[in-house]
Amino acid sequence: MPTATDTLLPLAQDILKHTQELVKILSAQSFSPPSLAVGASTALWTTHDGEIEEKRSQLCALMQRLDKLVQGPRGFLHEYVSGNWEYGALYTLLEFDVLQKIPLRGTASVETLAEQARLPADKLLRICRLVACADILDEVEEGVFGHTAISEELVDNEGFRSWVAFQLFETRVASAHLADSLRHPDPFWNGQAAFEHAWGMPMYAWHAKHPEKGKRFALAMDSVSKTLDPGNGMITNWFREQPWTQSNTPTLIVDIDGKTGSFATDLAELFPNLHFEVQDSSPSPLAHGEQALPPGLRNRITFRLRDLFTERTPHDSPVIPRVLMLRSALWRLDDTACVQLLRSFIPLLQHPDKPTLLVNDLVSLEWDPDRGPDAERPFRRRDVTVMVMHNAKQRTSREWAALFAQASPRFDVVYTQALSSHSCRGMWLVRWGGAGGEEGV
Structure with missing residues (x-):
């Protein structure tokens, strides 16, 4: 300030x-x-x-x-x-795989790169030179380019490269329509997001219509969850602390809204006695996950098509799960839907085996005047990102606490929070207990 x-x-x-x-x-x-x-x-x-x-x-x-x-x-x-021009230049290099055409320990002339990428050499030269001004490439001699550590990261890491491209294309175009979306003052979770103003449909529908961009988005989110977002790390560390992960007794974990089951796969590799059921309401990611599942894990990970909101009871499965994981599923829902979803777990949480509902989701940091703008920017950027892409609101920890209390005063909730350089995550361990309230509510 x-x-x-x-x-x-x-x-x-x-x-x-x-x-x-x-x-x-x-x-x-x-x-x-x-x-x-x-x-x-x-x-x-x-x-x-x-x-x-x-x-x-x-x-x-x-x-x-x-x-x-x-x-x-x-x-x-x-x-x-003025950064838009740099962003457009870098996106062009990513779209035409120009960076991958430069040897990591060598150089390439712009004429060679243009021929391989099927681009005009005189235009590509100007694009590469602008990107080199940010040290993403190095013009080692006139018209000849080599890598830096920054471009090397983009070449070696497909997931991170996908995230960068997603930011440079979908989110950049969508953000330009934020002002237009606010001309129709729809509340959060209702009406059109800025993304819909830009692309004509919600983001997930647009990715389904453009599967090449949808695949890139999936790679991007998988990369973010493993590098820039502390959510999966919080869950993994909690699992390590539980004595049942070290026992020889098979234990069932249900990953709800688990998409392709990539995180369940990671956990299964870390904890050999855990068995997983990956649930999702869409058949496409389940089919993809089942097809990509390593042969050695096929006896420990199953996939199930299931509606997200249908009440969960002890009769759902012959085995009562130890943990029901609900990761990144609530942030995109309004308060009423969140409460409905949380209440759908009550019959199962009341079982004598006392399963745990583990919720892991995005959190908006409370305002803190002592936090400087450099530390503050990534978190405020995430607030606006969620609004632009989905017209959704990132809740503060206090707002989340109010939702759990509204779902049931008999929820016994333990909350922890973790920050990375780009994200704030909350983890709520929900068990049936506590005092007060109507039975089952």
Whole structure:
């Protein structure tokens, strides 16, 4: 936030001080120093807690403040809104697989790349040069390009590359229609999202109509859940703490709205005594997941087509599940539907075996004036992203707590929260118990 003490020299001195402190921390932990050269790797880039995260956040905030002071309002705004041209250039390279055509440990001329990608060389040259200005490529000599650590990441990691492309295309176009969507002041979860204004239909329907983009989106979300989002890690760590994951007794876990079962597969590989039933209301992801299932897991993972809202009772299965996982299923539902869905678990939660409903979902951080803009931006960006793409509202932890209480005052709920650099996740362990309320409600 702007202050009266913003001056160049104190800011620069703070940047130097925090940089020196960060270098000492890296050295003490024997972490490699950062570099943009191909093959570079450092734990600085993958550590998102402790002293390293604190120093990185402080440094980024200070450098952004210094940048604004040096450029001034007009210069800052010019750069802030001009990124669309870089985004369009990078998306072009991704769409035509240009980055993959450059040897990771070599170079390629723009003429060679243009011939392989079937693009005009004079146009491709301008596109590559603009992308190189962001250090995503390196123009090692005139018209000849090589990789940096940034482009190497895009070449090596298909899931992350898919996420970047999804952000550059679907979300960028949709965000341009946010203002149009607000000309019809529909409340959250009702009316059209900005995505629908842009593309003519809801996002999931659009991806179904354009399966190549739908496949890319699925890869993107799988990558995000494993890298940028702490949700799956929270669940995995909780499973590790449970004594029944180490026993020899087969234990059933139900992954509700589990799509292709990719997370169930990950858990099955980590915990050999766990058995999984992946449920979804759409046959397509279930069929894809069943087809892709490793042969060694076919006796421990089954797939079941099931309506999301149908009441769950002890008669649903011959085996009472230990855990019912509900991951990322509630955020896109309005309050009434959320309460209805949560209440559908009550008959099963009342069983003497005392199964646990594990809910893991997005959380909007409460406002905190002590959290600087650099730390705040990713979370506020996620708030707007969910609104743009689905006209949905990210709930705060207090709003989530009110929903569970409304579903049943006899829910015994334990809440934990985890942050990554880009996301806030909540995990609610729900069991039947507590006091008060009507029986079954």
